[in-house]
Amino acid sequence: MEKEVLQHHLNMNRRRFLSKLSLGVGSVALGSLLIPDLFSGRVKEEEIIQHLPHFAPRAKRIIYLFQNGAPSQLELFDYKPLLREQFGKELPASIRMGQRLTGMTADQTKFPLAGSLFDFSQYGQARAWISELLPHTAGVVDDLCIIKSMFTEAINHDPALTFFQTGAQVGNRPSMGAWLSYGLGSENMNLPAYCVLLSKGKGNGQGVYSKLWTNGFLDSVHQGVQFSSGENPVLYLNDHEAINKTDRRKMLDQLSALNEENFRQFGDPEINAKVQQYEMAYRMQTAVPEVTDLSREPESIVKLYGPDCMVPGTYAANCLLARKLSENGVRFVQLYHQGWDGHGNLPGEIRGQCLDTDQASAALITDLKQRGLLDETLVIWGGEFGRTNYCQGPLKKDNYGRDHHPRCFTIWMAGGGVKPGVYGETDEYGYNITSNPVHVNDFHATVLHLMGLNHEQLTFKHLGRRYRLTDVAGQVVKDIIS
Incomplete structure (x- = not known):
């Protein structure tokens, strides 16, 4: 009996397969539109859930x-x-x-x-x-x-x-x-x-x-x-003329590593918030002048x-x-x-x-x-x-x-x-x-x-x-x- 039930679930014709596939692809597409960073790996799962209406x-x-x-x-x-x-x-x-x-x-x-x-x-x-x-x-x-x-x-x-x-x-x-x-x-x-x-x-x-x-x-x-x-x-957003984008990126990466270690020791959420603000400022250097x-x-x-x-x-x-x-x-x-x-x-x-x-x-x-x-x-x-x-x-x-x-x-x-x-x-x-x-x-x-x-x-x-x-x-x- 169990074998018959299993065989029934495995029976999948072309129409059924394509129908299920379209639903899955549609869900993935909808998710990516509603939450642009859903599959980027840049945002944690709990953050995505928190920011859903x-x-x-x-x-x-x-x-x-x-x-x-x-x-x-x-x-x-x-x-x-x-x-x-x-x-x-x-x-x-x-x-x-x-x-x-x-x-x-x-x-x-x-x-x-x-x-x-x-x-x-x-x-x-x-x-x-x-x-x-x-x-x-x-x-x-x-x-x-x-x-x-x-x-x-x-x-x-x-x-x-x-x-x-x-x-x-x-x-x-x-x-x-x-x-x-x-x-x-x-x-x-x-x-x-x-x-x-x-x-x-x-x-x-x-x-x-x-x-x-x-x-x-x-x-x-x-x-x-x-x-x-x-x-x-935005005040204090631009780099000093002696600092180029590559150097700034290296500095932020090193600073992020130090802050991660600091967070592991003390668990202060403001440490992660500061890292996010540094990264936002870096991205804003390009976006703000244009907008x-x-x-x-x-x-x-x-x-x-x-x-x-x-x-x-x-x-x-x-x-x-x-x-x-x-x-x-x-x-x-x-x-x-x-x-x-x-x-x-x-x-x-x-x-x-x-x-x-x-x-x-x-x-x-x-x-x-x-x-x-x-x-x-x-x-x-x-x-x-x-x-x-x-x-x-x-x-x-x-x-x-x-x-x-x-x-x-x-x-x-x-x-x-x-x-x-x-x-x-x-x-x-x-x-x-x-x-x-x-x-x-x-x-x-x-x-x-x-x-x-x-x-x-x-x-x-x-x-x-x-x-x-x-x-x-x-x-x-x-x-x-x-």
Whole structure:
């Protein structure tokens, strides 16, 4: 009987053989596409398993256009005609309900309403209200998911900014980009998984610090790599003129052997992380100059982003560089643009900020879309909290300021599996959320979900407990996922 069963399994005609063979070859091909280094021998099996998504992702990479300093939603996206009608009148107590939410308004007894100086119009299929300050953004509104119901608990810039970047208001937590590098790895062995670009507008600025792109308690290989606008985009990357590539390769091989011996003795994982960083720097010496060279961009692209895109260090140049980094496989590109802190002379400052950012932000969407990359690239635009509906300081119709407001503000997302339209609403005073609130933890959970990661499963054990980007909260906002 056993012999008959064995003979049955050995019976294989040509059709059956070719069918099985095609399945095997197809699996191998698919595996090599999803994980380029699967059969290279350069990556350990456990590293490959670690960097697999939990489920099929909607997006492969992220470009996060962070508007540092908190743009006023009331001047840009959250149209409130009532504030114009009641200009200078006191915010009703029934709306504020005795809450002290602001940190900069000294007199907590007077809250004079300030309507926006700028006009709004409706655009796109969703008839979204967009300010006259953002004509280019209005042109791509049908690609945007505008979330008007974001909220946070942080009331000052540093903790609010840190919260958005790391999921905690305190320091020493891994940033969002570090978590994605840890969870998914890099698509390009010659470039970092996580890159950071900085620019500064003419408005009142808030500082940005390296703790915002830190690896925290994750291995240092996951830290964001800051690009500069100088002659050398990545500092200390190039060899001394007396050292050639052959000598550098020999030095790194010897250094790697010494570090391997050191690791066998002490078992410190940071030793291996340093080896990886040395190797990455070596490969970046060739890749970085090519990807950061914007001079080869055609005139049509320069016209799309605006002439500032050829000026290193500008917001427009960084948007264009973000596209190049992203299309070359950088998993997470983070832009920080300073100058949105509108406590005084808000109309003048926000006008300048929009001139700096509006065209390039919309151009990035258009550029990705025409290259067929928008569907797999998640673009995010927004700041750390919103602005009050009442004036801070002297009130004039053409000159006013707004304080911090964490209870409601607006961000937008595009591409990467999000559904275009408007999500969430605020009351007629623009003070409280009336539908579909989205907390920062929910935002993080949703972003990870779009990248194929379950925010509750992406964890790291540190000091006896398992940490995650969303800590102990967060719900995926399924209604904005296409």
